[in-house]
Amino acid sequence: MNSNSPQTVDSLIHAEWIIPIRPANTQLKHHSIAIKDGVIVDLLPTELAKQQYCSTNTHELEQQLLMPGLVNAHGHAAMSLFRGMADDQDLHSWLQNHIWPAEAQWVDAEFVKDGSLLAIAEMLRSGTTCYSDMYFFPDAAAEAVQDSGIRAQFCFPVLDFASTWGSDADDYISKGLAARDKWQHQPLLNFAFGPHAPYTVSDQPMSRIAALAAELDIGIQIHCHETQQEVTDAINKDGERPLARLNRLGLLGPSTQLVHMTALNDADIELVRLSGAHVVHCPASNLKLASGFCPTQQLLELDINVALGTDGAASNNNLDLFSEMHIAALLAKATSGNAAALGDWQALEMATLAGAKALGLDHKIGSLEKGKQADLIAIDMSNIEQQPIYQPISQLVYTHCASNVKHSWIAGTQVLHNRQPTQINLTQLAQKAQQWRDKIQPAQH
Structure with a gap:
């Protein structure tokens, strides 16, 4: 030759x-x-x-x-089918009065597959090629990933209480690990533990998750310090801030992804820095739910890795990571009083390499x-x-x-x-979304 x-x-x-x-x-x-x-x-x-x-x-x-491609480091893909269902609520009433009852009534494998495909189509059309998902029925979500060709991390949820997918923390862990075993040879899929939040998972399962994650060398993603109310309630209940508790239980480390992180003091931030954990900033969702402001500029100045997420379409209401970049950059400037905070290059890195790093995929x-x-x-x-x-x-x-x-x-x-997504029929997808609306809407009144 x-x-x-x-x-x-x-x-x-x-x-x-x-x-x-x-x-x-x-x-x-x-x-x-x-x-x-x-x-x-x-x-x-x-x-x-x-x-x-x-x-x-x-x-x-x-x-x-x-x-x-953009990396959406936190979301609940199937919740796209709840888009616009419960707007203008604070986090507590949004969850307890609207989302959790709707999930109990409607969420099953079919809901998750259809809702995931709806989210994936939206993400592909807005530049996301890899997303992290914390939701029930990960087997059904994995089928949606396989059908669409997108890359994903599934953080299978763990809660103390029952849902349509599991009965208690041990059941969630068992089912999540079984899904991981089933799909571990799918090259576009990774699995992580998804303990929902400090206030929904007790000490024993938290410690078990920490031990299993270390043994299996997989990540942990958790909603954490999402609101000041969460922190205040934890102090009143146990005399301990949520991050300090997670640290005591062994959950903080270089494979930990801490989502939201709005209510932070200097001691919290130092715990994150020392542990090497990652922060996933969801600016639009935090604004819409009036949850607070993540101190991104302060975190970045301490070399803490900050990624971007959209959260679910039920609390955003879109999955547009370019929009999150824009909001994150503007918020950082306004909250720090510094127009040079979170410049355009940093925002772009947050949506790409920092997201990959948080998910443990920056080598790929x-x-x-x-x-x-x-x-x-x-x-x-x-x-x-x-x-x-x-x-x-x-x-x-x-x-x-x-x-x-x-x-x-x-x-x-x-x-x-x-x-146009090459592996998803948008017309059929829109029809399915409308069919779900027609089922769900009458039950909301």
Whole structure:
């Protein structure tokens, strides 16, 4: 074979801009990505790429920007079927008076599969290629992942009390581990423990989760310090702040994902820093439920890893991670009194590499580097709302780009083409969502 002949790859993508995330603060103009066996094999100037590589699957993306797919580090995907059902409530009444009764009545494997597919379609169309899910019936959610081609982490929920999926903490743990065993060879799926919150899981199952997670080397995701009320109640009940309790029980470590984290004092933040745990910031949901403000700038200044999540569509009401970037950046500025807080680059990292790191996947995804999985999205930058372009990063964070996501690939397979998911029928999906509404709505009155 002639040493000068081009190397054949599975896909070759030429773009106007590439934002690889690593090296940091890098914007590449007229570069290309070569993909083989689901992996990025090269990232180089387009002129060189056309000389060195050939592919029957070549994409010329004029006026488009390539970047890593977004990582939604916390949500409840199937709750998309409850979107808009109980708006304008505080967290306590939203959960106790609306969500938990609705879940008891409606949530089963079919609900979870249909609701997950609805969420996945929305996430793919808004740039998310990997999401973390904490919800019941993970087997059904895993089927939705398999059907759609998206990447996911399933944090199977653990509670002291019964639901339609489990009877008590031991039952949840047993069922969650069985689901993990069943799906562990699915390359796009990871499993983690999902103890719901400090106030819904008692000490004994918390300690058991800590021991099992360490033994199995898997993550733990938990809602924590979501409101000041949660912290005050814990102090009144046990004389101990929730984070201090989790630390005492062995739950805080480098594989722990702490979601929300609005009511923090300096001692709480120091516990997180020393443990190496990750924080998952859900700005829109926290605002909508009036839960409080996560001190993101303070956390970032202490080198605590902060990822972004949408939470579920029942409390957001969308799964648009570009919107979360925007809100997170503005909130950090307002709450710190510093207009330079959480700049556009940091916001973009939170939605990509920081999310991957929180999920323990940063060796695979989160940046466009040789040897990593080819999880990437293409964004059309030609629209009038993005003009003129001085800094592409600024447009990504501050001009609402979700509806401009045109294509996406996960492990090298195209899962979104011209805004259409390649493995999901949107017409059928909308019909199913409407059928669920027609069943659920009469029961709400």
